[in-house]
Amino acid sequence: MNGPQADLVSVIMPCYNARPFLEEAVQSVMNQSDPRVELILVDDGSDDGSRDLAAELAARWPGRIRVLHQERRGPYVARNLGLAEARGGLIAFLDADDWWSPDFVAKMRAALDRHPEAGLAYCGWQNVGLPGGRGAPHVPPDYEAEGKLDRFLRAASPWPIHAALVRRAVIEAAGGFGTWLPTCMDYDLWLRIGLAHPIVRVPEVLAFYRHHDRGQIVSTQWRQARNVWLVKKRFVREHPERVAGLDARRLRDHIDGALLRRGYDNYWRRDLVSAQRIFRQVLRTRAWGLKDLRYLLPALLPQRLYQRLIRLAD
Numbered sequence: 139m140n141g142p143q144a145d146l147v148s149v150i151m152p153c154y155n156a157r158p159f160l161e162e163a164v165q166s167v168m169n170q171s172d173p174r175v176e177l178i179l180v181d182d183g184s185d186d187g188s189r190d191l192a193a194e195l196a197a198r199w200p201g202r203i204r205v206l207h208q209e210r211r212g213p214y215v216a217r218n219l220g221l222a223e224a225r226g227g228l229i230a231f232l233d234a235d236d237w238w239s240p241d242f243v244a245k246m247r248a249a250l251d252r253h254p255e256a257g258l259a260y261c262g263w264q265n266v267g268l269p270g271g272r273g274a275p276h277v278p279p280d281y282e283a284e285g286k287l288d289r290f291l292r293a294a295s296p297w298p299i300h301a302a303l304v305r306r307a308v309i310e311a312a313g314g315f316g317t318w319l320p321t322c323m324d325y326d327l328w329l330r331i332g333l334a335h336p337i338v339r340v341p342e343v344l345a346f347y348r349h350h351d352r353g354q355i356v357s358t359q360w361r362q363a364r365n366v367w368l369v370k371k372r373f374v375r376e377h378p379e380r381v382a383g384l385d386a387r388r389l390r391d392h393i394d395g396a397l398l399r400r401g402y403d404n405y406w407r408r409d410l411v412s413a414q415r416i417f418r419q420v421l422r423t424r425a426w427g428l429k430d431l432r433y434l435l436p437a438l439l440p441q442r443l444y445q446r447l448i449r450l451a452d
Contacts, residue, residue, distance in 0.1 A: 142306050144227035147175045147243050150220030152213040154182040156234035157191055159348060164195045166237035168202065172244040177203045178220040179234075183210030188234070214315040214323045221314050229309055231324075232300045235348045242344040246303035249338045257308040257335030260297045262343040275343040282337060287383055290332055291392040294366045295325040301345040302328075308335055322365040329373045333380045360412035363400040364419060367393060394425030405433060408452075410445045413437070 149167050153160060167177045179196070181189045189207070196203040206219055217231060228247065232238065242261070249259040262277035278297055281289055290296055312330045315323045331337075370393045374381050381389060401416035417437035420426055426434060436447055 142227040143225055145174050146226035147172075147228045147230055147247065147303070148220075148224035148226030148306075149175060149177045149230045149232055150217050150224065151177060151179045151232050151234055152182050152216035152220070153179060153184060153188050153192065153234035154210070154213070155184045155186040155188060157184070157186045157188045159235035160188055160191055161195065163232060163234050163237050164203070166240075166242075167232060168199050169240055170238070170243045171241050172247060175202070175243055176224075176226060178206065178223055179203060180206045180208065180216040180220050182208060182213065182216045212317070212320055214317050214320075218314045218317070221309065224306070227306050229304045229306050230300070230302065236300050237346050237348075238300070239344045239346075243303070245340050245342065245344060249340045250303065250305070253336070253338040255336050256305075256338040257331055258302050258304040259338045259340055260302045261340040261345060263298055263301045263345040263347055264343050265347050265349050267349040273349075277341050277343065278339065280339045280341075281332070282339075286337075287333060287381065288388075288392070290329060291370060291381070291384075291389070292396065294362075294396075295322070296328055296332065298345065298347055299324040300347070304331065319365050319368065321362055322369050325366060326369045326373070329369070330377075333377070358412075359400075359404055359409055360415035363397060363404075363412070363416050366400075367397045367419070370396075390425060394420070394423040397423065398425055398430065402433070408448075410448055411441070414441060414444050 151163065151167070156163075164177065164179070167175060179192050181192055192205045196205050204223065206223060208216060208219060213233070221229065228250070230243070230246070246259045246261060250256055260278065262275060264275045265273035279289065281296060308331055309327075312327060312334075314327075316326050317323065374389065374393065384392070397416060398420045401413055401420055404416060405413035414437045417434045421434050421437070436444055439447065
């Protein structure tokens with residue numbers, strides 16, 4: 139592959155069984171007001187017809203879409219595969235069931251042009267498909283102006299994966315996505331990039347995330363909470379120089395304290411599967427006070443007994 143084209147944006151889109159939404163996602167890339175865009179669509183072993191639709195879309199926009207295939211290995215492996223094939227000097231990520239406003243690329247590129255020192259630009263987003271329709275539009279804070287280290291570690295992730303435009307050199311220097319966890323590797327990457335480089339905000343909602351109600355019987359919120367906690371712990375362990383500005387108590391609150399708060403959040407929403415698992419993890423951290431034990435100790439009971447106890451208390 140020749141060297142990167144500085145003015146080209148390479149959009150990397152992993153796709154696993156997203157046929158109902160794939161065309162809309164692809165159109166939102168192809169219809170950008172700034173046409174200097176290529177799309178690398180990585181099929182992750184779909185079996186719902188997404189693979190055939192991807193081929194049709196590539197034929198519709200010849201030369202602008204490339205389709206890659208891999209056996210089911212997950213979105214982060216797919217994104218790394220796309221990165222290896224990208225030709226652009228700028229990189230963006232869009233999942234196959236989400237979309238952008240038509241001026242996403244133009245406004246994000248303009249922000250980086252105005253701030254050549256910035257490693258990435260990020261923007262606001264909106265969740266769609268929530269109960270009752272759309273969630274409220276959200277514009278994140280100006281992290282550079284409002285305590286970036288504090289806010290990055292306090293959050294579960296500073297922005298979703300499709301709300302950023304990254305310089306290729308920056309993402310290559312970071313080594314791309316880790317694959318040591320099945321989720322939260324975008325947060326891991328944003329920590330490694332965002333706390334090593336200046337970043338710039340575009341204070342507009344330009345990205346849209348499609349929320350799916352998959353009717354899960356067993357909650358998996360606990361897994362997300364645990365993985366965020368693991369990402370933070372690993373980052374602090376491997377990059378102590380990045381967190382030197384925080385005292386030990388504040389750092390512990392951002393990591394272990396945040397896990398406890400996630401447990402309480404699930405508890406009060408009566409997601410007892412996640413609350414119990416998170417509380418058990420919190421007990422191992424010792425990031426709790428005596429007042430917390432009335433909620434934490436019952437989590438040691440067998441799951442059915444724990445849930446029955448809470449329902450009786452209700």
